[in-house]
Amino acid sequence: MMGLVMHVMYRFFTRTCAIATVGVALGVWGVTAASASGGGRATIHHGALGPAGSAAGGGGALRLTRHAHAVGVGANAPTRTRTFAGYQARVAAGSATVVTTSFTLPTLSCTTATRAIVPDAGVAVSRTKASVALVITACVRGKARYFPGAITNGRGSISNTSFAAGDVIDLTTKVSTNRSKAEVTDVTTGVTVKRRGVGASARVAFIGDDAAFSNSGVLLHVPDFGKLTFKNCLIDGTALGSSHPRALQRVNSRGTVQISTGGFFPGGTAFSTHFKHS
Numbered sequence: 001m002m003g004l005v006m007h008v009m010y011r012f013f014t015r016t017c018a019i020a021t022v023g024v025a026l027g028v029w030g031v032t033a034a035s036a037s038g039g040g041r042a043t044i045h046h047g048a049l050g051p052a053g054s055a056a057g058g059g060g061a062l063r064l065t066r067h068a069h070a071v072g073v074g075a076n077a078p079t080r081t082r083t084f085a086g087y088q089a090r091v092a093a094g095s096a097t098v099v100t101t102s103f104t105l106p107t108l109s110c111t112t113a114t115r116a117i118v119p120d121a122g123v124a125v126s127r128t129k130a131s132v133a134l135v136i137t138a139c140v141r142g143k144a145r146y147f148p149g150a151i152t153n154g155r156g157s158i159s160n161t162s163f164a165a166g167d168v169i170d171l172t173t174k175v176s177t178n179r180s181k182a183e184v185t186d187v188t189t190g191v192t193v194k195r196r197g198v199g200a201s202a203r204v205a206f207i208g209d210d211a212a213f214s215n216s217g218v219l220l221h222v223p224d225f226g227k228l229t230f231k232n233c234l235i236d237g238t239a240l241g242s243s244h245p246r247a248l249q250r251v252n253s254r255g256t257v258q259i260s261t262g263g264f265f266p267g268g269t270a271f272s273t274h275f276k277h278s
Contacts, residue, residue: 082211082250085249087261099171100121101233104228104229105135105163114139115278117210118210121134121173121207123174125153125200129153131180133182134150138212146162146165147160152182169187176202222277225275227274227275229271233271240271260274261273
């Protein structure tokens with residue numbers, strides 16, 4: 001029986017298949033999610049305050065740490081990060097912000113190694129919280145796995161519904177001072193996963209591939225996903241490219257590019273990320 005296990009510190013979801021675990025690097029946020037086995041729920045507290053928690057089911061807790069979406073990234077900030085590939089853009093503090101994108105889930109070339117990325121669209125509301133729509137895209141014990149999740153203001157859930165390679169996915173995240181919303185729709189199957197939350201003050205918007213960590217806190221390698229093209233990339237209905245966003249690419253500890261970020265297609269609403277190195 002699959003279980004769901006989670007821990008937080010720019011940390012979020014994990015998916016376990018037997019003893020393997022994957023998760024999403026999203027923030028220092030508390031997370032509540034249902035067990036994939038249907039047998040229970042667990043609230044994972046702020047990572048700085050205590051040890052990992054877990055929901056019903058097998059597996060261990062997961063460490064997820066990254067600061068690529070930190071509020072206030074300056075013009076001279078490096079474009080090479082260990083944990084993100086894509087674009088991020090400032091938005092007016094406190095403004096109502098809507099981020100949307102669509103993509104096709106890639107076919108993964110899996111080995112027995114556990115590897116994962118997390119295509120997502122989100123809005124950071126502070127240095128420690130964000131609202132994010134996402135799909136965990138992972139190789140677990142030699143098989144490709146795709147699970148949608150949604151976060152609002154640092155709290156979220158993950159579905160035990162598995163998507164499939166080739167499915168067309170829409171991601172929408174909305175943040176205003178009145179309310180927040182994250183929504184993942186599998187256009188191919190019609191399945192939607194969403195979460196609503198209280199209002200917040202938008203600071204930074206981002207679209208791209210986030211990272212995942214093992215249950216022992218080790219940064220997971222990148223699965224061979226080939227190319228992933230984000231289309232219909234909009235912030236408040238305007239092309240992402242017109243907002244002068246910052247491009248980031250993911251590198252390993254030696255500086256070798258793992259995921260490169262391409263330039264915008266004509267119109268500024270689409271770009272691709274490319275697998276380079278695991």
